[in-house]
Amino acid sequence: MHVEFLLEEPSAEAALSQLLPRLLWAEDTWRCVPHRGKAALLGRLPALLKSYASRMAHDPSLRVVVLMDADADCVKAKTELERLVAAAHLLTKTTAPTDQPFRVLTRLAVAELEAWFLGDREAISAAYPRIHANHFKGVYREGHSDDVLDAWETLHRILRKGGYYPTQYLKREVAEQIASCLDPARNTSASFRCFCEGLAALR
Numbered sequence: 457m458h459v460e461f462l463l464e465e466p467s468a469e470a471a472l473s474q475l476l477p478r479l480l481w482a483e484d485t486w487r488c489v490p491h492r493g494k495a496a497l498l499g500r501l502p503a504l505l506k507s508y509a510s511r512m513a514h515d516p517s518l519r520v521v522v523l524m525d526a527d528a529d530c531v532k533a534k535t536e537l538e539r540l541v542a543a544a545h546l547l548t549k550t551t552a553p554t555d556q557p558f559r560v561l562t563r564l565a566v567a568e569l570e571a572w573f574l575g576d577r578e579a580i581s582a583a584y585p586r587i588h589a590n591h592f593k594g595v596y597r598e599g600h601s602d603d604v605l606d607a608w609e610t611l612h613r614i615l616r617k618g619g620y621y622p623t624q625y626l627k628r629e630v631a632e633q634i635a636s637c638l639d640p641a642r643n644t645s646a647s648f649r650c651f652c653e654g655l656a657a658l659r
Contacts (some may be wrong), residue, residue, distance in 0.1 A: 575645025
């Protein structure tokens with residue numbers, strides 16, 4: 457199986473570069489295609505999906521995953537992704553009948569990619585050893601990371617408490633560092649678990 461990941465931002469590529477070796481099979485291959493924001497991704501999706509549809513007709517091993525932040529409106533974001541895939545005459549996990557395989561997966565980081573990181577406090581502390589339990593107090597409820605709308609700002613506040621990134625939040629660097637320590641089995645982010653389950657079902 458070869459999977460093409462169409463991503464909203466470079467930080468998602470940084471995170472997936474650490475996670476995919478643990479989420480895919482050893483013989484699988486992948487390529488990440490990051491964009492400079494949601495508008496750029498959505499603007500290119502129709503042409504990209506049309507191209508993938510053509511390639512899939514000759515390559516049964518090809519799969520596509522579209523990943524972007526949900527921000528404040530998960531239903532709107534998911535509906536738009538599914539509409540664009542349907543316009544390319546492709547089936548997703550959501551639209552495929554139970555007896556038909558699907559080759560496109562649309563997934564959201566709810567509300568932002570950093571919510572995935574907040575779903576694994578141990579990973580944050582492992583990546584940044586000066587972070588300890590007290591730094592999470594009053595910041596967000598454990599097990600509710602997907603409810604944090606300002607996830608990257610929340611994570612930055614936690615890191616600043618430990619003396620990291622006092623002025624500037626380096627989004628790509630943080631994503632790579634924490635993702636290298638993430639444990640899918642203990643992660644409490646529902647959208648991260650949904651991403652992992654969808655990826656496994658692509659086979």
